[in-house]
Every structure is written in structure tokens, then in C-alpha cells.
Amino acid sequence: MAGARHGAFHPLRVAAVDRLTDDSVAVTLAVPPELRETYRFTPGQHLALRRRSVDGSEIRRTYSLCGPAGHPDGPATLRMGVRLVEGGEFSTFALKELEVGHTVEAMAPAGRFVLEPTPGHFAAVVGGSGITPVLSIISTLLSQEPEARFCLIRSDRTAASTMFLEEVADLKDRYPDRLHLVQTLSREDQQAGLPSGRLDEARLTRLLPALLPVESVDGWFLCGPYGLVQGAERALRALGVPRGRVHEEIFHVDSGVSAASAPVTTQARGAVTATLDGRSGTWPVRDGESLLEAVLRNRADAPYACKGGVCGTCRAFLVSGEVRMDRNFALEADEVDAGYVLACQSHPVTEQVELDFDR
Template sequence: MFHQLRVAEVCPLTDDSVTISFEVPDELRAAYWYAPGQHITIRRQVGGVEIRRTYSLCDPVPADPIPGASATGSASGPRPAPASGPVPGASRGPARLRVGVRLVEDGAFSTYALKELLAGDVLDVMTPAGRFVLEPRPGRFAAVVGGSGITPVLAQIGTVLAREPAAGFCLIRSDRTAASTMFLEEVADLKDRWPDRFQLVSALSREDRRSGLPSGRLDADRLVTLLPALLPVSAVDAWFLCGPLGLVGAAEHALNALGVPRSRVHQEIFHVDEVPAGPAAAGPTSGGGTVRVTLDGRGGSWPSAGGESVLETVLRNRSDAPYACKGGVCGTCRAKLVSGEVRMDRNFALEPEETEAGYVLACQSHPVTPVVEVDFDA
């Protein structure tokens, strides 16, 4: 669900990135409760066209308990994260939300955010969502991140180390240069605050430095050698991979080669190229089928036009259908396939357990059977 939120601050982070802070009015705080690692979607009209972008929340989940309040998400808030539920004591929700935005070449929203957006402006912001979540719990955790992929992991580290004294975190980050590294100081502060429980390893692909790893890209071969030298790989309870597709794919490959079970690896991809339009993206049915939907407790049944995705069919009839990237990356359009069969063009958002449980990305799903039924509430 979208609400209008006022921009409290736009702060430069590097030459090509900023943080945007939003004020959350008291009456909406419960709706904007988030789990560490979740994101928000921002909606804006540009030249008469609606654009949506997802950005991860970077601050630790605030400890802001209301005496006697139960730690459950709001009915109008995010769909629940998959793990153990909201952080105890955080049920009131944040008074501010902060995201990091890096300038993308020709990026319709990032250009606006860096060059025009000012404190006091108002934007449409969706309640937090996403399953790239680390609930505070005892254990050893690690992340491999690249570029702006640090953003959700920053929230995870800050939350888990503050709330769970028996947790440790190893962060391996890859950036181009020190000057282009987002949240450089905030990560250094975490290191100062928890020197024993937070291990930081930085790799710069285009710059040599006195400390840290030698320059160069972190590819799969390098990670296979590097990771066991940094930490006991098999003792890590959960891995979080976030950043460009190339780095996340390399880290996943390396962890697989090192024998890490896939169930311990969580990933979130940033920056995936657009899917070319045309026959390759078209579905195997030529239209005439039916898409049945449950969305926010209401049902609907509509004809699908040839080649369109399940999300497109739904959006023609229900403008409140959830989506952001339409590219198979953010997972906002996740729905459960109740009956029928679909073919997904691509999936960078759902974990294998989710697809095995019948979840699909509506934006990437094309009906294969004449009738397809999906449930966005499941």
C-alpha cells in the first residue's frame, strides 16, 4: 500500500549517491515497521508515465517498544518476512525511513533524486516488503556485497549486532574505489563499535590501498580461495549476497563449490539489464485464457490477452496489484500459484524453497494452461 511521505532530508553520500530520509507520521508508523534487509518502493510520475523503484532501508530497525504492544506486523504493513517475525520491541515502527540511492545512467528516479529532490517534497512510498531478511538471533553470519548492495546488509548488521550479543558478522564488500564506496563511515563505525563481533574485508576493483585486499574484481575463483582464509565457511549460519548480478552469481558459485547448502544462502540482485521485448518474452498461450486472482481478500477472474504476463492481466483490472521492477528482481509481485501452470521468463527474487512451494513472480509468469489461478495474499 502506498502513502504519501514527506522527505525529511537528502544527504550526499558519495559523488554519485545520496541518502533520502522520509518522515513517518505517528499514525503510519506501524504500517512502516520493517525487518532488517527489507526495501520500500517509491512511485513517481515522469512525463505522464508512472515509474516505480525499490530501495533498501539502511538503518537498523529501531528499538521503540510500546509497553504491552504485541510484536506483530500491521494489517496494512508488509507481507510478513519468512523467518521468525518482527523484531521484538519494534512493533511501533520507525519515525524515519532512510534509503541509499546511487545514480544510474539515464535513471529516471535516481537522476531526480540526486539533482532535484529536496527536503519537504512529498513522494508516494509503499510499505516495506522483501524477504532478504536477517532476524536477530545468535549465530555467525556473513555477507558478500557489491556497490549499493551494502544498503540492506547495513541494516542487518546494525540490527543483529545491537540486539543479539551472541551474533557475529563478517562483511566482504567490493567497490570500485574508496571515494565511490557508499556508507564508508557508517560501516567503519560498526567496526569501532563491535571490533570483536564484526569482521570487515574490503576489496577495491580499481584502486590499490595499503590495507584490505589487493585490487581487482571478486570473481568466483578468487572467492573460493579467499572465503576459507577469512572465516570457517561451514560454520556460517546464513550468507547474504547482494549487489550486481555478476558478483552475486560469482559468490553463489563459490559457496556452492565450497559445499555450503543452498538453504543457507540468501541473495538479492541489483542492476539487472532489461529483458528485451518481443517473442522471447511472450507466453506460450495465444490469449483467450482466464486468470483468476485473490488480492487483498477480493477475488477476480479476467481474460488474458496473448503474450501478456499474469501481472499485466491483473493490472488491467485491478490497479492495486503489487509490483515495482516488472523485471523479476524485486519480488514485490510474488503470488502463490493455486491452480494451472505458468512459465516464468526469469526469476532473480524467489528462493528455491519458494518456487518449490508454488510461489511465482506475476510479472514474469505467462499462462501455460487455459485457466491460471494465483493468490497474492498467500
């Protein structure tokens, strides 16, 4: 995909802002013809957005694309879901100030929480705004692959807080025999369906075998808050699902939660060599600095968004040397085994470290 691995942003015009719930909106961006190839996306990917705050500082956030993919000439529009986060500068701006005609800067689509249309049986466990990338996956899969089926298990606080309620209902009406929908509410009783309560590990371990043949599902997609995703992963592990069939994307991690790699001694000083868009450079790493921070001091176009180890925008291949990652909520085990790291969370262990952002 053109432009998918570098940090370039392009200004895109806001074509629509649709209220979904009291605390969420769907934002649609118009893509001009000359950028449609750049913004071609795989269902499940996200966009990094950028804006300047009133004090001139830069704010970056990532939001998942919710529309179907596969436009032959690239997408004319990009639609994403934004839920208000307490204290969140960008989400507050999107819900309270963003209007049609405004311009938003967007990086090319990125992310590996994806599913290309293929025959098979797939399932997802999502919580809250975790429905956003899965909505893109389901709508693309069922429209393009007649031999595919999908089971969507979603958890929301209340019916009124459920994002994309009508869109999911429309998909169920369109594909009644191929989309199995299970809705749970944690803070409200339903007249029909499952009793209220959280989808924790114990409940999912009992529930999933009753809903579908767990062992024959070709791919599981877990998306939402950290607790729900981790509980679902443990439930699937207890049910014997191979780790390679489970794909995760976490939308929110409390600051106290850690997913650090094994503790090792960090080199106080060192140097990082980085390749980005075919150009390489070598720069010193200051005390306590992440590799991303060292690269950004010299290459402002280095890709990043959350800087919290969640979005995966700063993913890079570790060519040589050794690093320690503080947190990793974005890379799957096979990516780490293959040599990929999150630059925003990586600190040098050896004096020389080489990263390649282009791989």
C-alpha cells in the same frame, strides 16, 4: 505486517537528503504516527517508491532500507540508499532534484532478503550499493543480539565511490570483536589489506576459507550486481555450503541476462483468477500479456515495482494452473518449490490460472 502485501502507496515527507558519494545519496522519509505500524520493517527489506514524470507517466523503483529495525512503536523515519543509474529517471531525480520537504509516495516495506536478530555467525559478500540492506541487517543484529557475529566482505570500485563508508566504520568501532570487515577495491590499490581486483568466483573460492570457517557460518547474504552474486554463489557451492544457508538479492541485471525457467509452451489465451486484499476476480489474459498486466487492467492496486523479475514485489502464490516465468532473480528455490511465482514474469500455460497475492 500491516499493508505489506498490497499495492497501496502513502505520501511521506522527505526529512533529509545526505550526499554519500558523487553518485549516491541517502534519502530519509518521515513516517507519521498513524502509519508507523504500516512501515514496520524487517532488516534487509526495501521500499517501492512512486512518482509521476513530466509527461504524466508513472515511475516506480525499489530501494533498500539501510537503518536499524526493531523500533517498538514502528519507525519514525525510513532511510534508504539511492545510487545514480545511467538513464535512470528516479535515481536522477533523487540526486539532482529531491529536497527536504518534498513528498514521495511509498509502498509498505517488502522483501525476503532478511535476517531477524538471532545468535550465530553470519557473513555477507556485497558489491557497490549492495551494502544498503546488509547495513540494516548488521546494525540491527549486532545491537540486539550479543551472541551474534558478522563478517562483511565488500567490493567497490574506488574508496571515493564506497557508499556508507563512515557508517560501516562506526559499526566496526562499536563492535570490534563481533564485526569482521574486509574491503576490496576493483579499480584502486589500497595501502593495506587485499590487493585490488574483482571478487569473482575463483578469487572468492580461495579467499573465503582464509577469512573465516566457511562451514560454520549460519547464513550467507549475497547482494549487488548479478555477476558478483552469481560468482559468490558458485564459490560457496564449491566450498560445500548448503543452498539453504545462502540468501541473494540482485540490484542490477543486464537486459541480455536470462534466468528463465524450463521452456514450455505458452497458452495463447487464457484467464487469470486473482485474490488481492481479500477480493477475487477472474479476467482474460491477452496474447503475450503477463499475468500481472492482466490483473492490472482490472485491479490498479496490484503490487509491482520493477517489472523485471528482480525486486519480488509482485510475488504471488500459484493456487492452480501452470505458468512459465521468463525471468526470476527474486525468488529463492524453496519459494518456487512452495508454489510462488513472479506475476510480472508469468504467462499462462494452462487455460485457467489462479493467483493469490495475499499469501
